[in-house]
Structure formats: structure tokens, C-alpha cells
Amino acid sequence: MKKILLIEDNPEVRENTQEILSLANYDVVTAENGKVGVDIAQREKPDLIICDIMMPELDGYGVLHILNKKPDTAGIPFIFLTAKTEKTDIRKGMNLGADDYLTKPFDDTDLLNAIEARLRKNQMQQMMYEPSASGLDSFIQDARQVLNLKDLCKDKKVKVFKKKTDVFSEGDAPQYIYFIKTGSVKVFKAHPDGKELITNIYHENDFFGFEPILDGNVYTESAVSMQDSELVLIPKLDFVTLLQSHPDVSKGFIALLCRKVSEKEKQLLNLAYNSVRQRTAEALLKVTQLKDSKDNIQISRDDLAKMVGTASESVIRVLSDFKDEKLIEIEGGKIRIVQPAKLEKVVRWSVAR
DSSP: OOEEEESSSHHHHHHHEEEEEEEEHOOEESSSHHHHHHHHHHOOOEEEEEEEESSSSSSSHHHHHHTTSSTTTTTEEEEEEEEEOOHHHHHHHHHHHHEEEEEESOOHHHHHHHHHHEEEEEEEHOOOOOSSSSHHHHHHHHHHHHHTTTTTTOOOOOEEOOOTOEEETTTOOEEEEEEESOEEEEEEETTTTTEEEEEEOTTTTTEESHHHHTTTOOOEEEESSSEEEEEEEHHHHHHHHHHHHHHHHHHHHHHGGGGGGGHHHHHHHHHSSSSHHHHHHHHHGGGGGGGGTTSSSSOOHHHHHHTTTHHHHHEEEHHHHHHHHEEEETTTTTTESSSSHHHHHHHHHSSOO
């Protein structure tokens, strides 16, 4: 049962509103003024707050201002319930962070609809969606409900890309964002002289290819499947709809999509300052998801060099050193990491002990 805090100084309005909410199966806690309401909110942590504006002790604006300053109450949905209908009053409340604004006298249905909508949107915003195919489906289902868009992502499809098949190429206009159901995809930048730098390797449950949609540009990188892969293709229009239709939805989707951004920034920093030995160790640790049933990493020396940002010969020399130091084993061209902790130490200090 959801708990609602009702802050209202008028006894008759407070009792009538409490009765409506109780009949709608909400657990209702009441406060006769703003000061008491702030104390109750911090103690009870309600799921939603309904607050009058004109009150003794502390008005509704003050209540909202205080609660928004406190981390444990800042995220609680807040609805103003008041007779003040001037646009400046409404704008002031919204600027302070109010989620909705109902004027007295109000209709019972309008009140309950506003509460249900705010609780539903807050639940979606707070939910941590799993980065998996089922998590994606859950997110889309919730987004459909919040946005009332039944056809959202109905055209998303699963497509199989054989090993070494182009997913998209530099200069292409984006039509989809991609979600990896199975397999792996490498994303790389090509230099005019033919050299390539792998900027990321995406695995199962990763999103990729969304950046050019966000900045309204073409792809500045290319993507190729590293093994037979199943990709979920979400149409660009649906993706933009999710981002633009409501801030609650965009927060949820951005949280899903941007987990790789900090990794790319870190990679660029490492290219500038880390040694080839450090970068090779880091690359090996990154590609552990490409290992087979015998824990052998299946990646070509060429691709590994493109991740490190150096010549294949340099990577081969470092791999030989790692083998001599018994950090890895190499058999039939396949690599098996023996001491991952020491490889991590190489990344940090460039010296394995």
C-alpha cells in the first residue's frame, strides 16, 4: 500500500481529501501545517506528498524547498493542492520542483489520476533495469504505459550478423540503435592511411550506436561483428520518442545507454599516457568475454593491436613477455589468462610482481 502525506491547514478539506485517498486504498498521513509536514515527511518517507500552499508556520513553497534540499526526501513526488491559480504561482511551484499542480475545488477523479500518474512515473524513474533482453522489454513496456504509446518499439527486430559482417560504417546515417542479444561487436575508427583503432568491444546485453542519433550526426566509427551475433534493432524514431516525450523516460533510457561513455574516455586517456605493456594488459582483460569453453581468448593479434593502438609486432613482443612471466599461456595462437590479478597490476604500475 502506497503511503501519501497530506499537508493541509483547512480541517474540512483535509478530512475530505483523506477520505477520498483512503477509499482509493492509500495509506494516508496528515499534517495541519507545513512545519509539521516537513517533520513527518522526514520521519515517514511517504511515496507521495500532497501539499497546500497558503498555510501557517511554513507555506507549501517552503515545504518543497526544505524537502528538496535533503537527499532522503528530494525524490518524493510532490503535488501542490491550492486555490492559487495565477500563472506566476504555478511557475514558481514548478521551478521549485513540484511534479503537479491541482487547484481547489478539485474533482476526485482528477486528484486520483494525478497521484497514479506521478507514482507510476516515479517508479519507472527509480527502477534499475537490467542490461539484458528482458530488461529492455520491461523498460519498453513501462515506457509504453507512461507515454500511452501502444506502438512504441513494435518494429524492433532481431537480426543475425555472421562473423566479420558490417553492422554500420563510418559516414552512414543512423537508422537504429543496437542491443546485443548474443555475440560480440567491435567498433573502430579508420585512419586515411588504412590503420584502425578499436575504440570499444561490445558484448551480450550492451547497447551501442546511439551517439550519432543523440548529436544529430552520421556515424564517425564503423562496427563489425566479431562472431556470429544476434542484435536487437530499435528504430531511430522510437529511440528519439523515448528520449524526448518525457524526462522520466529519458532518464531511464540514458541510464541504460551511457554506461560505456566513461570507459571510452578512460581508453583515450590511457592511449595518451600508458605504455604499450599497460595497454596490452588492459586489452587482454577487456576481451575475457571472448573466451571459449576452455577459457581461451579468441582474438586475432591484429584486432588486439588495434585495441592497444600500436603495431602487431609490438603486441606480439609484449605477449611473449607476459608468457615468459607466466601471466598468460599461448597455445595454437589462443591466449589463456593465468594470473588476471597480476595483469591488473601491470595496468596500474607497468611492473608485474
